[in-house]
Amino acid sequence: MMMMSISNEPFALAHKEEYKIYGFPYSASTWRVLAVLHEKGLSYYPITVNLRTGEQKKPSFLSINPFGQVPVLLDGHLKLTESRAISLYIENTHRSRGSKLLNHKNYKKMGIETMWMYIESFEFDPPATTLTFEQAIKPMTGLKTDYKVVNETEPQLEKVLDIYEERLKISRFLAGNRFTLADLFHLPNIEYLMNTTTKRLFENRPNVHRWVAKIMARPAWRKACDANA
Template identity: 50%
Template sequence: MAIKVHGSRVSTATMRVTAALTEKGLQFELAPVNMAEGHHKQQPFLSLNPFGQVPAFEDGDLVLFESRAINKYISEAYAGVGVPLLSKDPKAMATELVWMEVEAHKYDPIAAKLTFELCIKPFLKLTTDDAVVEEQEGALGKVLDVYEARLEKSPFLGGASFSLADLNHLPTLGYLMGTRAKAVFDSRPRVSAWCETILARPAWQAVFGLKSQAA
């Protein structure tokens, strides 16, 4: 049975999963979920993700939700195809996993708030809260100071090679690079170079280029 991703092309979490699948060169079906009409909060979607959030993921009889867990499954189950997204070496993988945790718990809560204020609100014709943006930009800067020091030691967060530690950042990075928040990244030379490198990956360009075809 084919891999199926239930979600929206504009959803950062959906893009996180489709980016991993695209890096792996895997064929998949993107089943649109109309979030504007609340279909993610209704059956049959709730049978796939009881929390009513996209994406949901099917690979044969396996059903998963939570984008980062899905990506780890993709990386392990399809380790032999496409771009390696997790190291086979336990110590190298441990470092990658640390930075995956950093993305999920240190970076993403801030980046998600900035994405909402600077990208989602304007799209919905809502007023951006400049005070929130300023506060979150300050918080982001502190996290990126740690990234700058890390990237002095290796070209990617997890080490010498691109991995999920980098890929999981791409959806919010893709949005924020078109906003005033780009300056927070650009003011740190190694972070700026890292952003440029990972955002230029063909798989990501293909995924982000489809967001205009939102369901």
């Protein structure tokens, strides 16, 4: 899907029933939101904020998000930042549409799903994002990977994946036997890391490897990746 430039874009939805998404094609956080939109079968109007040229620091974008980060979702006059918050908003707003990404009828199960979403954010994401930056983002921007950082960070990710391996012995997905936001939130970093030497950390753990293959193969995720091509 082509993404429009931020320049001269009005602060309003382009089409009545579409969300407006400010993002960047190589942004893991943007991928996360697009995956949720595709899981729910929702259309959206994408606008590129070119992070490579510093467009996120220009007044035109800072007026939308003063933190200078993507993605941003606009729904009429509602403006949301932070990919996980946006994802939760989309799921809660469209809970009866498309994939059911949270268990809205059972609060105990939702509690487990929420717990694993926090685990992704606080335990998995920090080392995974560091490894993604060093091995995927840096080379794309002409910078050299710091393998000292990689070697220091991989053991941190291994500790998390060891816990995941045990969990995935007893359930198909992290929060239970169906795919939820707890799984989806992992996908952007996993997509990058499976194209680096760090992929062995996932492949060496059979239950983690099975889980990774299953969530990466979801049609909505493949569409989200294609949209950023």
